[in-house]
Amino acid sequence: MSxxxxxxxxxxxxxxxDLAKSxxxxxxxxxxQQDSNDRRxxxxxxxDHTPDRDHPKTT
Structure with a gap:
């Protein structure tokens, strides 16, 4: 796939x-498994795009 x-x-x-490693x-x-979890x-x-509560967007 490209x-x-x-x-x-x-x-x-x-x-x-990762799948090739046994x-x-x-x-x-x-x-x-922990390496995979850490990367995830x-x-x-x-x-993470949580809203900035200190500087809310103005509309």
């Missing part, structure tokens, strides 16, 4: 890389 520029989709390639034990599996949480923080 984007309009013909380059591979970065999100898709990251998912493929953990050798439960600790490694937990660490991989950071992405949510980066895209």
């Amino acid at each position: 984007n309009a520029n013909g380059m591979a989709d970065k999100n898709l390639s990251n998912v493929v890389e 953990p050798v034990n439960s600790h490694q599996a937990q660490q991989q 949480h950071q992405a949510a923080l980066n895209h």
Whole structure:
């Protein structure tokens, strides 16, 4: 899968890389899951568009 520029989709390639890793034990599996959760949480923080209560928009 590629984007309009013909380059591979970065999100898709990251998912493929994550799926290609097979953990050798439960600790490694937990660490991989935590890495995924941390990235998801950071992405949510980066895209948080809560209204600014100190400086509300004027209409």
